Amino acid sequence: MAVPLTLELVDGSGQWPAFFSSMVLTVFIGGMVALASAGGVGERLSTRQIFLLTTGVWVALPVFGGLPLFFGATQATPTDAFFEAMSGLTTTGSTVISGLDDLPRGLLLWRSMLNWFGGIGIIVVAMVFMPELRIGGMQIFRTESFDTRGKILPHAAAIARQITVIYVALTVACAVIYFALGLPGFEAVNHALTTVSTGGFSTTDASFGAFKGTPEIAASVFMILASLPFVRFVQLVAGTARPLLRDPQIHAFGGAILLVAALLTIATANHVGDARPPLEEIVFNVASIMSGTGYSSVDYQAWGAFAMVLFFFIGLVGGCAGSTCCSAKIFRYQILLSAVVAQVRRIHSPNGLFAARFEGRKVSDEVLSSVMAFFVLFVVTIGVMSVLLSMTGLDLVTAVSGAATAVANIGPGLGPEIGPVGNFSGLNDIAKWLLIFGMLLGRLELMAVYVLFTRAFWRT
Numbered sequence: 001m002a003v004p005l006t007l008e009l010v011d012g013s014g015q016w017p018a019f020f021s022s023m024v025l026t027v028f029i030g031g032m033v034a035l036a037s038a039g040g041v042g043e044r045l046s047t048r049q050i051f052l053l054t055t056g057v058w059v060a061l062p063v064f065g066g067l068p069l070f071f072g073a074t075q076a077t078p079t080d081a082f083f084e085a086m087s088g089l090t091t092t093g094s095t096v097i098s099g100l101d102d103l104p105r106g107l108l109l110w111r112s113m114l115n116w117f118g119g120i121g122i123i124v125v126a127m128v129f130m131p132e133l134r135i136g137g138m139q140i141f142r143t144e145s146f147d148t149r150g151k152i153l154p155h156a157a158a159i160a161r162q163i164t165v166i167y168v169a170l171t172v173a174c175a176v177i178y179f180a181l182g183l184p185g186f187e188a189v190n191h192a193l194t195t196v197s198t199g200g201f202s203t204t205d206a207s208f209g210a211f212k213g214t215p216e217i218a219a220s221v222f223m224i225l226a227s228l229p230f231v232r233f234v235q236l237v238a239g240t241a242r243p244l245l246r247d248p249q250i251h252a253f254g255g256a257i258l259l260v261a262a263l264l265t266i267a268t269a270n271h272v273g274d275a276r277p278p279l280e281e282i283v284f285n286v287a288s289i290m291s292g293t294g295y296s297s298v299d300y301q302a303w304g305a306f307a308m309v310l311f312f313f314i315g316l317v318g319g320c321a322g323s324t325c326c327s328a329k330i331f332r333y334q335i336l337l338s339a340v341v342a343q344v345r346r347i348h349s350p351n352g353l354f355a356a357r358f359e360g361r362k363v364s365d366e367v368l369s370s371v372m373a374f375f376v377l378f379v380v381t382i383g384v385m386s387v388l389l390s391m392t393g394l395d396l397v398t399a400v401s402g403a404a405t406a407v408a409n410i411g412p413g414l415g416p417e418i419g420p421v422g423n424f425s426g427l428n429d430i431a432k433w434l435l436i437f438g439m440l441l442g443r444l445e446l447m448a449v450y451v452l453f454t455r456a457f458w459r460t
């Protein structure tokens with residue numbers, strides 16, 4: 001918080017007390033917690049404690065992250081401040097703040113920083129905690145037979161250090177390129193923070209629509225890079241390019257973006273004049289939604305019903321495991337497809353031995369069950385969330401797309417209110433709290449949160 005506080009002092013906009021008050025509260029409460037636990041025994045965390053820690057961190061941080069928004073010029077209600085901070089730290093990118101163009105720069109920078117912190121945080125959680133907790137099939141990246149981390153990453157601390165260096169390097173490179181392409185320095189830094197984190201917060205109500213043209217191409221490249229497994233970049237820096245070039249997740253993700261962009265190009269080919277979107281605009285918006293970044297440079301709902309349906313479903317795909325991306329992740333669809341193919345072959349050849357495979361190796365029953373359970377929970381959660389949102393008075397399109405965008409951490413929904421040219425400020429508080437819970441569920445792969453609501457978890 002000292003960074004935006006300093007910016008506010010330089011600008012003289014009068015918002016520095018909001019950050020100072022937030023810093024005092026955060027340091028005081030954090031210090032009290034630290035003192036209370038100073039006598040703790042240095043033992044390994046139990047599985048139950050890891051579940052509590054993982055979820056607890058992502059609940060506590062938005063509370064303090066939302067303080068500057070509550071005290072500052074946004075005059076946000078406690079619900080709106082928590083919603084904005086949760087959306088930022090989960091890299092969802094949905095916003096309840098209107099008039100971003102007139103907001104003090106310190107608050108704009110703080111929103112971007114929340115995105116950036118959330119992006120690096122979820123990479124470490126995905127690489128360290130999720131595989132150990134066997135959530136959603138992520139254990140496939142822990143076992144020796146699927147050793148994606150390699151011998152160069154022996155410890156969690158090493159993972160965090162090396163990934164952080166690459167994360168910072170990508171952010172700096174993105175900011176420099178944005179600046180070289182004409183974005184003002186402040187906008188270049190902010191959008192670099194929210195591009196590499198695939199968070200999607202912008203400094204303007206027009207989102208990336210204020211920077212059309214070549215910056216869209218650069219943003220597309222960095223959104224795609226941020227959607228790849230960061231451990232592959234670590235291996236690349238260590239001198240091993242083969243894992244990056246041969247990763248089936250990367251092949252599938254890149255192929256999906258190309259396929260969707262081609263379909264949209266064909267679907268909009270009959271549009272005339274300004275209604276026909278240029279190729280870079282199509283690729284940008286496809287990469288933004290599929291990676292869960294949530295930028296929008298145009299109201300793609302005007303491209304027709306086919307485009308709306310396509311954008312809804314590609315948001316439920318997501319990027320690669322171990323990236324800043326959200327949603328279901330591409331590797332789960334690959335495992336699911338492989339399992340379906342194996343089952344079809346068993347039907348045709350009952351005496352044959354067929355198994356689901358990933359990277360050419362057999363997928364264990366434990367991993368397959370975890371992936372199937374994730375998909376069931378994913379679909380059911382979106383369905384139940386849609387019903388609950390509709391009960392608050394939202395129309396069908398807003399309820400269903402709102403549920404999907406929260407659980408998949410995408411950003412914009414569909415419809416005139418929460419679509420690519422709208423925001424979530426007009427929703428009632430009950431709907432906002434439902435969406436907050438959906439963001440938390442989606443960011444922590446569902447099961448890490450749901451397990452806390454089971455009786456067995458709390459038994460000693």
